[in-house]
Amino acid sequence: MINMFTDSFKDFYSKFKASLADGTFAKLTFAKTIGNTELKNIYIRPIIDEDILKLELKFRFQKEELFEIYTIEKAFDRLLPFINNPFLSVILFTTEFDLTYKLNKKRIVNLSDQHPTFGNANEVLLEYLSNQK
Template identity: 70%
Template sequence: MSIYIAFDEFYTKVKESLADGTFAKLTLAKTIGNTDLMNIYVRPAIEEMELKLELKFKFQKEEIFEIHTIESAFPRLLEFINNPFLSAILFTTEFDLTYKLNKKRAVSITEQFPSFTHASPVILDYLALKK
């Protein structure tokens, strides 16, 4: 399976966790070599009464923030899969889902017990606004 098709399947789980209120956070990590960009942290944000995603690009000497719609965040994050990041971890209240590339660029997606017991407060606030 292509690394990009697999990331699309992984991102579907991200969207589902946002919709059902279980999303805690998303992190892209484990870079190839020593790169200036160390991590990308993804958190929900509410802008103009719409649920969006805040992408925090953590560089060695600075941080840059971008706000994206849930749909437009996907191609932005996809740019960094395999260059420089080899893993993405979705943290939800139901499970942790890890997307990982090995040295031969074979993809594995594994589910583990959840690290978080509470969803992102922004998600909970947004769902309360929608009611």
């Protein structure tokens, strides 16, 4: 099934990947669910696995947490189905800006940026980037 949000989320995800590449990434969070769902949030953070930068996806349910590890490219396919089912917003936190991917009631995508919440980038990412030089 083709997801109607693929293109808009791909644009958002490219900004996420850019923040990983330039060392400004702080946090990525799927939030604001539709109704009272079992899955409450998805938190994405970089990890180093066998000297490769990968992503740990933490699925926070009402009664448990599950962790999955993906390459940066494969994580996109894992996360895309959660747009609009059940999440209406995804927030990218960087040291330069916070970018919100939000669906309104008519399921129209709105991207908005704000001043950064975090002053420091993710420590694992910074360690990885410093070891690549």
